[in-house]
Amino acid sequence: GAGSVANTPEAGDVEYLAPVTIGGQTVNMDFDSGSSDLWVFNTQLSLNTLSGHMAYNPAQSSTFQLLPGSTFSISYGDGSGAAGNVGTDTVNIGGATVTGQAIELATDVSTSFVTDTQSTGLIGLAFSKLNTVKPVQQKTFFDNALATLPEPVFTADLRHNAAGTYEFGAIDSTKFSGPLAWTPVNTTSGFWQFTSQAFAVGGGAPSTSVPGGQAIADTGTTLMLADQSVVDGYYSQVQGAVNNATVGGVTFPCSATLPDLQIDVGGTMATVRGDDINFAPVDQTGTTCFGGLQATTVQPQIYGDIFFKSNFVAFNGGNNSLGVAPH
Numbered sequence: 001g002a003g004s005v006a007n008t009p010e011a012g013d014v015e016y017l018a019p020v021t022i023g024g025q026t027v028n029m030d031f032d033s034g035s036s037d038l039w040v041f042n043t044q045l046s047l048n049t050l051s052g053h054m055a056y057n058p059a060q061s062s063t064f065q066l067l068p069g070s071t072f073s074i075s076y077g078d079g080s081g082a083a084g085n086v087g088t089d090t091v092n093i094g095g096a097t098v099t100g101q102a103i104e105l106a107t108d109v110s111t112s113f114v115t116d117t118q119s120t121g122l123i124g125l126a127f128s129k130l131n132t133v134k135p136v137q138q139k140t141f142f143d144n145a146l147a148t149l150p151e152p153v154f155t156a157d158l159r160h161n162a163a164g165t166y167e168f169g170a171i172d173s174t175k176f177s178g179p180l181a182w183t184p185v186n187t188t189s190g191f192w193q194f195t196s197q198a199f200a201v202g203g204g205a206p207s208t209s210v211p212g213g214q215a216i217a218d219t220g221t222t223l224m225l226a227d228q229s230v231v232d233g234y235y236s237q238v239q240g241a242v243n244n245a246t247v248g249g250v251t252f253p254c255s256a257t258l259p260d261l262q263i264d265v266g267g268t269m270a271t272v273r274g275d276d277i278n279f280a281p282v283d284q285t286g287t288t289c290f291g292g293l294q295a296t297t298v299q300p301q302i303y304g305d306i307f308f309k310s311n312f313v314a315f316n317g318g319n320n321s322l323g324v325a326p327h
């Protein structure tokens with residue numbers, strides 16, 4: 001059946017966590033449409049590493065089974081990572097249930113995960129070809145659930161400083177306004193990748209083509225990482241915006257009024273609210289603010305939580321497409 005869980009933003013909308021029940025144990029996890037491993041803090045880790053975290057205890061689960069000789073090792077674009085061994089267990093997310101789901105048990109996690117005590121790990125929702133388990137690659141929760149879901153979809157409803165929803169198997173049309181604009185997804189890279197070739201600022205004239213012209217929908221990335229041409233075009237319309245090498249990106253006066261950004265999603269222009277592009281102050285006085293739109297030199301572009309706060313997104317694993325609508 002379908003499943004629906006509330007998600008909760010950590011302070012500053014840095015990441016969005018939602019409850020996952022693994023072998024009867026409910027833990028809060030980071031749902032990440034930009035990766036394809038489900039890994040958890042667990043009782044193999046040292047007490048220092050576990051301090052402040054919830055942890056999955058496979059010994060307490062009657063349905064856990066070790067996958068002898070299986071290991072995983074994952075590293076993310078921000079340089080963080082985790083590694084360990086692997087078993088299977090029953091996973092239930094708001095009623096959507098998968099038996100025999102690969103549960104990757106970290107025996108090593110990088111610092112940013114240790115300090116992020118609200119997160120018990122990640123649930124990857126990109127395509128299974130990116131899964132890092134060896135010697136036999138494993139499937140994501142969504143991939144395993146596809147055949148049994150009423151509809152082959154999951155949806156992300158992320159909000160600024162407020163609870164939202166992750167839903168599996170149904171599209172709740174009360175969560176967005178107007179029709180969903182559907183775009184085909186290119187699954188070659190293993191991401192939810194689509195064409196994004198133009199942008200406009202504050203309702204101005206659309207740009208011409210953006211180099212590379214590809215983007216991925218990534219709930220696991222906090223910001224919106226776009227081509228330099230988009231970043232330059234947008235912040236040229238923000239008084240006092242500067243590239244601030246000290247803090248590592250574009251900042252502007254917190255008092256600035258930020259224009260909306262219109263961005264191409266498979267031929268339809270989606271809007272990112274200017275308010276959401278004012279991400280956070282970088283100083284104690286709240287004078288200088290850090291932009292939610294930043295440049296990436298790698299391709300594809302990465303449309304993270306800044307994009308999702310203005311747009312409800314449906315991920316269709318039946319026909320490999322994305323549906324986007326304002327919310």
Ligand SMILES: O=C(CN1CCCCC1)Nc1ccc2c(c1)OCO2
Nearest residue numbers: 032076077078079080220221296298
């Ligand atoms: O690494 C991530 C997302 N990642 C998801 C798992 C938790 C830790 C953060 N995003 C990211 C951050 C910076 C990047 C990048 C991707 O690609 C280039 O620079």
